[in-house]
Amino acid sequence: MEKNHNNEYKVCVTGGAGFIASWLVNKLLQKGYTVHATLRNLDDDSKVGVLKSLQGAEARLVLFKADIYFPEEYENAIKSCQYVFYVATPLFHTEGPDYKYKNTSEATVDAAKSIARFCERSETVKRLIYTASVVAASPLKDDGSGYKDLMDETCWSPFNISVPDITDFHKA
Ligand SMILES: NC(=O)c1ccc[n+]([C@@H]2O[C@H](COP(=O)([O-])OP(=O)(O)OC[C@H]3O[C@@H](n4cnc5c(N)ncnc54)[C@H](OP(=O)(O)O)[C@@H]3O)[C@@H](O)[C@H]2O)c1
Numbered sequence: 001m002e003k004n005h006n007n008e009y010k011v012c013v014t015g016g017a018g019f020i021a022s023w024l025v026n027k028l029l030q031k032g033y034t035v036h037a038t039l040r041n042l043d044d045d046s047k048v049g050v051l052k053s054l055q056g057a058e059a060r061l062v063l064f065k066a067d068i069y070f071p072e073e074y075e076n077a078i079k080s081c082q083y084v085f086y087v088a089t090p091l092f093h094t095e096g097p098d099y100k101y102k103n104t105s106e107a108t109v110d111a112a113k114s115i116a117r118f119c120e121r122s123e124t125v126k127r128l129i130y131t132a133s134v135v136a137a138s139p140l141k142d143d144g145s146g147y148k149d150l151m152d153e154t155c156w157s158p159f160n161i162s163v164p165d166i167t168d169f170h171k172a
Pocket residue numbers: 015016017018019020021038039040041047066067068069087088089090091092131132133134
């Protein structure tokens with residue numbers, strides 16, 4: 001990864017206290033990166049405490065509050081970063097007068113679009129990495145008649161084909 005003009009790397013990791021994300025934060029800190037990690041609740045000591053205990057966290061870990069259901073909250077965390085990992089994912093749907101999405105898929109996709117827009121607007125982000133479910137990608141042909149010869153970034157699971165055990169959560 002390339003350094004910025006201050007000769008440092010800044011990487012944003014969304015949902016920083018999650019299973020994959022916390023290992024990623026740990027690895028990035030070990031390698032000397034400055035990490036902007038997001039969590040929904042900065043008062044949750046069980047999660048914040050783990051992240052703050054990581055080696056290098058005191059000097060190079062900055063925590064931001066952000067929730068996929070309020071995607072505008074990600075912009076501050078993304079600003080000035082060169083790389084963004086979109087790892088946060090809502091396992092359960094949240095409803096209420098303040099929540100505008102019908103389900104987790106809708107919220108996740110909208111947040112992905114917002115995060116991509118913030119990356120572009122930052123003028124610093126060089127790459128956005130999105131760890132969705134592996135079920136989102138498939139070499140299946142659009143008409144379900146078989147498999148494509150090659151698997152690349154154009155291969156997404158077709159929505160029009162019913163595949164048993166694939167829920168909206170997996171598709172998101
Ligand atoms: N684990 C695997 O083996 C695996 C394999 C393939 C793909 N993946 C994909 O990798 C991603 C991460 O997986 P994981 O296993 O690390 O998940 P995880 O441990 O459940 O972590 C997900 C994180 O998402 C955050 N989150 C939940 N709802 C949110 C919301 N409404 N807004 C913002 N953040 C929210 C939570 O953060 P807070 O509660 O702290 O805010 C949580 O720490 C997922 O997309 C998953 O599908 C995982």
